[in-house]
């Protein structure tokens with residue numbers, strides 16, 4: 001059975017928008033997030049307040065004077081840079097490549113696609129997925145620990161933010177095209193064995209998330225920034241964390 005038969009058709013959510021809006025949004029949002037992430041990773045101490053840990057610093061590795069985010073930020077950075085959706089978004093928006101279907105592009109040298117450096121590195125997306133998968137497991141652990149206030153169960157605004165963040169990150173990570181291929185690729189028959197049937201069910205689950213992969217991508221990007229900012233505002237004493245403790 002062809003894989004494409006199982007994917008529900010999706011209306012292009014951007015078709016009603018002015019042409020300039022989407023690329024402008026992509027350039028603005030990715031630039032802002034990139035500058036913010038670089039500031040956090042290279043110049044800030046670990047984002048830690050009580051049981052809360054910033055997603056930029058998880059898992060927390062304190063080795064000498066090196067900011068802890070440097071040890072872990074490479075994985076989600078590589079994951080997002082090589083993501084099939086983000087590739088489309090930043091190629092079109094930053095490089096106008098292509099600007100749109102049938103729209104002439106600005107002149108450029110010989111096009112070699114993803115067969116030469118640096119874009120050939122995009123072919124390592126599957127390995128970035130493996131690293132990010134491990135990191136998401138750590139983030140789930142952090143989110144559960146965020147309900148532990150010195151040995152007492154409690155719920156703070158930070159706990160809610162951290163659990164929302166890891167849910168959104170999981171929706172993004174487990175909707176990855178590479179995982180979809182790992183689950184359902186290289187199979188001629190989904191019903192010929194128990195393991196093939198299990199892979200079919202996994203493939204269907206990944207496909208549900210994959211259909212809205214772009215939205216998971218943006219929502220999780222925003223939640224990572226929001227969670228980190230919230231924790232750093234608590235650290236700076238500029239916010240009070242509303243919480244209930246049993």
Ligand code: FES
Pocket residue numbers: 079082083084085086125129172173175176177178179213
């Ligand atoms: S394709 Fe987007 S995360 Fe893998």
